[in-house]
Amino acid sequence: MKKRMLFSSLALVAFLVGCGDSSAPAQNETSTSTNETETSNGTETTNGADSVSLNLVTIGTGGASGPYNILGTTLADIYSTDFSINSRTQTTGASVENINLMEQGKIEMSFVMSDALSQALAGEVSFKEPVKNISQVATLYPNVVQIIAKEGSGINTIEDLKGKRVAVGDQNSGVEVNARTLLAGHGITYDDLQVDYLGYAEAADGLNAGTIDAAFLTSGLPNASVLELSETVGITLVSIDPANVEKIAAEHPYFVSYEVPVGTYGNDEPIKTAAVPNALVVRSDMDENDVYLLTKKFFESQDKLVNSHQAAKEIPALDAQSGFIAPVHPGAQKYFDEQK
Structure with a gap:
């Protein structure tokens, strides 16, 4: 009888200990998830729909003293800060080189002039064959x-x-x-x-x-x-x-x-x-949600862009989709549809 009572007591203790062990990891997981959310600049960047999946966004610009480079540097800083990614600019010979770098998959986004973009799509002048991996997200200020x-x-x-x-x-x-x-x-x-x-x-x-x-x-x-x-x-x-x-x-x-x-x-x-x-373009093969977020952040950051160069003053005055030369990226289209 005593043996049976001892066995029952030991079993009860084991059961209670087991329940206590199984609940501990759940509490730790909740704590970890909360910390991840709180360390993301106050936004729920752990949610895939609200975060950029890319670790690197390189923006092709132009000459060091030109508006492309000044605005691109500001935009890269905004992306780096708000999305916690490595965004940077690449100083280039501007439009034609930027388009070629995008076609080669070496940069994700760039500023280009509409004439060069038109020629790239047609495979004319500086382009031996039509460029395919390029989509537009905005018409910008006039060059x-x-x-x-x-x-x-x-x-x-x-x-x-x-x-x-x-x-x-x-x-x-x-x-x-x-x-x-x-x-x-x-x-x-x-x-x-x-x-x-x-x-x-x-x-x-x-x-x-x-x-x-x-x-x-x-x-x-x-x-x-x-x-x-x-x-x-x-x-x-x-x-x-x-x-x-x-x-x-x-x-x-x-x-x-x-x-x-x-x-x-x-x-x-x-x-x-x-x-x-001017046009702001991205690679066509980029993720739709990534481009949606990058486009949205671009238009929401006009005050900062204007502070860096006054040419950006003319961006909000234009219908962002007017005068598109390249096909609109689905991610950018999602943003424009939300504005209707």
Whole structure:
């Protein structure tokens, strides 16, 4: 009898201990889950729908002094902070190089000009075959064609460039692509010029030193290199007749007429020129939820982008889906559908 009572007591103790052991891990798991949520910048990033699955988002930009690089750096900082990922920029020769890097899977996102994007999709000019792995998430601010010469040079219109030494941008950059198109639309070829392939900073140095006569610096306004020149050596903004822009746009519809506002570079009157809208693009093979979150964060961060460069002021004023050149990414489409 005593043996049976002892056995029953031992069994009861074992049962109670077993129950206590089985409940401990459940309490620890709950605690761990709570900690993960609390350490994610106040958002539930452990929920797959609210977090970016990528560990790295590299944004292709352009020259170091241009708006692409300034805005891209700001955007990368926002992504890194808000999504707890490694986001960074890659300084490049801009549009054409960015598109090629995306096609090669080396970057996830980039700023490009619509003319280069159009040519990439068609497999024309700088692209031997159509680029397929690229989708658009937004139409951005206009990239303004700024043709500059030293003050007193006698170069006032695009026709005056004939016979001059002209910087047309980095070879195969978006700047160079639209420079070539605009020149051709005025009956001017590279054979009529002495061409130098120079980026923003190098072109500004060349004008300052007198080694070139004029330069194409196509970007958002203001361009830091042009602004510095206007304050140091004095410049002339070369004009482009709107009627000629309209004729060129008949074949290249991404071109629009544009006026550089008074006072942008100390100019006393608006300067007529051309502009090409910029585009923000991603690889088509990126996850839909990732692109949705990246697009959403981009549009929700306009104040920070404007603080980094005033060209971003024109982004909210545009219908984000107007003028799309490339197919919209499904993730971006999801964001746009939510805004309706």
